[in-house]
Amino acid sequence: MNLSQYIEGLQAKGSYCFSGEDAVAALESSTLAASAALRRLKHHGAVAMPYRGFYVIVPPEYRQMGCLPANQFIPSLMEYLKEPYYAGILSAAECYGAAHQRPQAFQVIVEHSRPGIICGSVRVDFIKRNNAALMPTRDFKTPRGYLKVSTSEVTAFDLIGYPHHTGGLDNTVTVLAELAESLDAVRLADIADLSPITWSQRLGYLLELIGEAGLAEGLAAYVAERKPVPAPLSPSRPHHGVRQMSRWRLLPNETVTSDL
Numbered sequence: 001m002n003l004s005q006y007i008e009g010l011q012a013k014g015s016y017c018f019s020g021e022d023a024v025a026a027l028e029s030s031t032l033a034a035s036a037a038l039r040r041l042k043h044h045g046a047v048a049m050p051y052r053g054f055y056v057i058v059p060p061e062y063r064q065m066g067c068l069p070a071n072q073f074i075p076s077l078m079e080y081l082k083e084p085y086y087a088g089i090l091s092a093a094e095c096y097g098a099a100h101q102r103p104q105a106f107q108v109i110v111e112h113s114r115p116g117i118i119c120g121s122v123r124v125d126f127i128k129r130n131n132a133a134l135m136p137t138r139d140f141k142t143p144r145g146y147l148k149v150s151t152s153e154v155t156a157f158d159l160i161g162y163p164h165h166t167g168g169l170d171n172t173v174t175v176l177a178e179l180a181e182s183l184d185a186v187r188l189a190d191i192a193d194l195s196p197i198t199w200s201q202r203l204g205y206l207l208e209l210i211g212e213a214g215l216a217e218g219l220a221a222y223v224a225e226r227k228p229v230p231a232p233l234s235p236s237r238p239h240h241g242v243r244q245m246s247r248w249r250l251l252p253n254e255t256v257t258s259d260l
Helices: 003-012 020-027 031-043 070-081 089-095 152-161 169-182 185-190 197-209 213-226
Strands: 017-019 047-051 054-057 085-087 106-110 117-119 122-128 137-142 145-150
Touching (some): 003 020, 003 054, 031 047, 054 070, 070 145, 089 106, 169 197, 185 213
16 A cells, blocks of 8 residues: 555545554555655645644645645644644634634644644644633534534633733624624533633623623622622733722723724
């Protein structure tokens, strides 16, 4: 069997990802010979290597991109790395129809710091969350299988918790307004403990700001029960002298407007 036959066999089974070790074992050849064959296929655009030792088959329709779309190989890559993950923040919001601004990179939440991936025109950002494995997720079907995506409620918290990955608070509230119809107030309150209390303070305040007071009720009770210290809405901006919003124990130190 040569490498092209091996790849054709994978595609026939609906598999578009493989490791260098898999190829060596299947071809019963030396690592050196398999690497040379893989380099030739990479040169012709038939395969790409988004991560060292991990390869994707690139069908003709994606040759111009130089890689499979991230949502089609991330599940296999994370299985290869044996790391819990979920597609999150703006990439998750897009799955729920909140696609006001497509992220420049596909956003993946993981438990350990990892450098991002650039493969052809495909970019992947890995964002660290210590308890990523505990977060509720849903499986979304892709042309190559299933992608693990944060639930809409987890997505709402992550939008608040990682504003530097959302394009700022104005874009955050715009996406949040689009996401609101898929949110459930009880589920929001149920998972509040999985995130810092400041995320509940900010999320509740912003939900009220966009006219979704009903969704914020459970979070208001959660905040009232825990009596956290007052927190600034925008951690990166000064908040000295800002009047506190007592319901959320929040210092609204930035004017936020939605683009909708």
